[in-house]
Amino acid sequence: MVFRFLNATVLLAATAIFTSVPITTSESICTLSDSESCAVDTLTPSDDDGSVLIYPGGNTRCAFDDYTDPTTTFSTNSTYFFQVFPNGGSDKSKLMLFFQGGGACADEDTCAFGLQCSLGASATFTTVATASSAGVLDRTISDNMFKDWNIVFIPYCTGDIHIGNRVTAAYESGIEVLLGNSQCLGLDYAMHMNGYNNTMAVLDWALENYPDVDNLIVGGESAGSLGAQVHSAKIAEMWDVDAKDTRFSVLADSYVGVVPEEHPAAELLVYYGACTNDFGLSEDIVAACEAGTATTIEMIDALLEAQPDGNWLFIDSKGDKTQRYFYALVDEGILGYPFSDLISEADFFSNMSTILDAYRKVSSRITTFYVEGTKHVFLADSNFTSYESDAGLLLGDVINACYTWCNHENANCDNCYTWQHCVSKFHISSEYDNRANVTFWHNCTKCYNDISAPRMLGVEMITL
Known part of the structure; x- marks a missing residue:
């Protein structure tokens, strides 16, 4: 049972983070303080990938306090940082804010240190802030349409799809014992669902350094796709895109938010302590969220209505196995592993299509890019522009069509x-x-x- 359990969990976290980790030097690291603002014009990017790591301090942190397990290889680090890719020139007109993926937790069982440590390399979410220079971040890819953009990369290490604002005490349900890693138990590590505070620290820095842009993209992959969607309206408000006539877009790779009907998406937000965070939601939606009844459609519809001129591109495989596993995790809980009866590819695609078709009733600026198969995450790959949709279109052409138009x-x-x-x-x-x-x-x-x-x-x- 344990072997199958571990194999199942791999699918929740594998491919859900950008995998290329750059080499950094002291010159390409900046720590925010009262005397150091880490202004973008003063930064020295790494020769390796052209990025800088910024440590914001303050109320930012990852899920658990520092720990390394010698048996399971599970490792945590509480320190948070974010990554900036200046475009190398004085042009600040194009900015992409990109949310990293890396799995998720869903309840007191899966958000607990003891279980995640016991799972080791198969933990359901990443617990360490990680830098990257893969896919859309890789400026050496010749046909990467974002290679001359300013990019702010938002790492993910909190298990809460970048939106949580809650601390929970250490908890052990008993299932951890079945995994045989007793050294992970009884350590009293609280869980810090701190994604919201981390995100706001990054956004505050980005707004200070890129206040006036002509083209603003909020992107994300896997769990970061959900983070990008939920934060989209607030970001549009912060950059005042309407008054400044800024072209605003959302690029959502491999997560739509398909969950069982009997477990509305709001249940997750309630657990993450996220309902009352400032996402730009109306009072009635916030109330429905707090009641645990708001659906994915209701919440994202409200965000679309808040920013009706935004352009949204959803990139998903029709049978995304990772999204289907998370559906099962929400439906059955951790005791349902190894989830031998996943929602079928056809039913998953039908549910996903229903959600995205509902968005089209609110906004005519919704574009979908469906890929045959079960792959999870596309924008982290070096060949991301060459993926083909079920309509025979290339992802590179579609992204260019959506984001590299003529000026109005x-x-x-x-x-x-x-x-x-x-x-x-x-x-x-x-x-x-x-x-x-x-x-x-x-x-x-x-x-x-x-x-x-x-x-x-x-x-x-x-x-x-």
């Missing part, structure tokens, strides 16, 4: 792309010209290209 308004017509130039990169036929909202000023001093149309992504054109 451009004072210099010489720099303004034509409709044909913009769409040619996305294999969209010029026969759609008359359906696109494209107007050129007759004197050519300004031109307006609403290239929302490329978001049709394969089947139909959406003209906003």
Whole structure:
């Protein structure tokens, strides 16, 4: 039983974090203090990957106090940091905030130190802040459309999808004994679900250093996808994207929030102590959250309504096995392992499609990229641009279509792309010209290209 138990847990955490860990030097590390603001213009990026690690201190921390287990290899570190990739120049017009993934916990059993330590390398969430330079963070990938962006990477080590704000006392249910690692028990390590405070510390620094951007993306993979979604409206508010006419987008890789109907998503937020955090939710949704009744659709719909001009791209495999395992964990609890009867790929995809179709009723700016199979997480891979959707489109083309459009308004017509130039990169036929909202000023001093149309992504054109 134990062997199968461990194999099952691997799927909750494996591939859920960026795997390429850069080499850092003292010059590429900065510690925030009263006398040190770690201003981006004063930082010295690493020669290895062009990033800097910033230690914010204050009320930031990871889930558990420091510990290394000699038997299970389980290791924790309470210290939190985040990672910044300045674009190497003076251009601060493009900023991506990216939330790391790394599994999750769901209740007092799975959020407990004793169980996670006993699981060792198969712990259901990562408990150490980890740097990365993989996938979208890798500036050496020739077709990485984000290689000239400023990127702030938000590590994850709290098991609470970046939104928790609660401390729970050490707890042991008894199931830990079955795993045979008695050295992990009775250590009295409290659980710090501190994702919200960690995130806000990162966002405060990012806003101070990148206050005025033309293009702002909030992205995330796995658990970080949920973090990006939940924090999206607050981030849009912090950057005042409406008043500043900032193009705002959400890039959600491999987590939508499919949970059993009898366990609404709000139950997780209640356990994480997250319902009353400032996410920009309306009072009625906050009340429903606190009551444990708010669904994934109700909460994300409210965030979409709060920022209706945001562009959202969801990237998911149709049978994502990790999302299906987490569904089972929420449904059955830890005693349900090894989950021999997972929700089927077809039922999972049906539930996921229902959620995303509901979002489309609130916003016409929802795009989906479905991949056949069970893979979990795409944006961490060096070949992320080459993944193909069920409609035969490449992920690189879709991301470019969603996030690298022509400017809405451009004072210099010489720099303004034509409709044909913009769409040619996305294999969209010029026969759609008359359906696109494209107007050129007759004197050519300004031109307006609403290239929302490329978001049709394969089947139909959406003209906003």
